[in-house]
Amino acid sequence: MNNFLSDEDIVHIGDTAIRTYTDSIRRPYSPRQLALVYEFINALGVSYANLNHAGAVDGFTQKLLKGFMVDFFTDKLTLSAAQSRCQRVISTLPISREVANEAYFYVLNKAAHNFLKDGFISDDEQRKIDEYVNSLTLPMNDLPVQLRGSEIEKISQASILKNFERGILPPKDINVPILLGKTEYVLWAFNGVTLYEEKIEREWVGRNRGMSFRICKGVYYRTGGSKGHAVEHSSMQPLGTGTLYVTNKNLVFHSMMKAVKIPYKKIIGMTPYSDGVEIHRDGANVKRMTIQGFDPWFVMNLMSMIAE
Structure with missing residues (x-):
């Protein structure tokens, strides 16, 4: 063998x-x-x-x-x-x-x-x-x-x-599907990010005390009980997934379903997370926005420079 x-x-x-x-x-x-x-x-x-x-x-x-x-x-x-x-x-x-x-x-x-x-x-x-x-x-x-x-x-x-x-901006020959101002330049683009916006829902609630009396078939009348009051529930609703363009003047979210421009001058605060950022904007009845799916290191550093 x-x-x-x-x-x-x-x-x-x-x-x-x-x-x-x-x-x-x-x-x-x-x-x-x-x-x-x-x-x-x-x-x-x-x-x-x-x-x-x-x-x-x-x-x-x-x-x-x-x-x-x-x-x-x-x-x-x-x-x-x-x-x-x-x-x-x-x-x-x-x-x-x-x-x-x-x-x-x-x-x-x-x-x-x-x-x-x-x-x-x-x-x-x-x-x-x-x-x-x-x-x-x-x-x-x-x-x-x-x-x-x-x-x-x-x-x-x-x-x-x-x-x-130092006042040096990148070349303005980058093809992007957003309209830029005359002196606006794209500094960075984050792909695959999701935009969320605050949604507030209201409902009327109250504890019921008292007795119900049947008046006729399908009709009841309740006596007594406490007064009702409005309750608000806040949640963050997704508006779409797309690209976040960071320019020298704005944050621009663009997707097939939604496009949102957030001027830096309208931003009064930002809360960074490990995978995104929450944006607080100036104005009456302005809803909170959160952008998720990227490291906010670049955006936060840029905003600190602009705020100086």
Whole structure:
């Protein structure tokens, strides 16, 4: 009887070995680690695609890319040196641009988190981020869904806020389905948010005391009892889901069913939540509004600048 390992067995063993090795290595990473995995893959004698079917090789490759880019943000490598090492990895163990970007965005998100710990980004930190993003041509205007609302968005927003404070506005060539004033510019757009408006319902209530007498079929008369009084019930009713445009003059909610413009000069207060903001507007009998589905960090910082 012949004993042998099938290709499926070899792939399973190789997958496990690569994952175990990936978990064991620590920064700083060296060319020897890359060469070791490359030699191991060649020695297995199975196709690269089969071995990487569950992403084991991609996981190892991403870990190296993350390590080299972390070394850039911690000033252990220049960006050109970090990119050179990343390119060597990718040319040895090919991965898609999308998978590589996952690693680059991961590092950028970590860097943004550290930079924002003190509440703002310094000019030097902003230059470092801009150099990183521009050199890697990362699509900051089309972030993956899982990164929306992340620290990466905040660093882009922080840059816009800093420019706004200096009187620098973004170009007015953005196509948006709302009418802008002559000196109005869109600073940011939050997609998939829901607008709620306060709805007040009134009903007449009162405790009944006394006796009822039947006058005729279906007609009763109750004597005595306390006086009735009106009771109000307040609730927030959804008006639709759409996009919140933040301009230099207004908050504009736009959806297929509803469009609402809220001028900043009419806002007398805002209550931020983890996933939205409640807006208090000036005027008689004005109802409260809540916009849910976004991190209000950018809006609150913008309003603080306008209020100064």
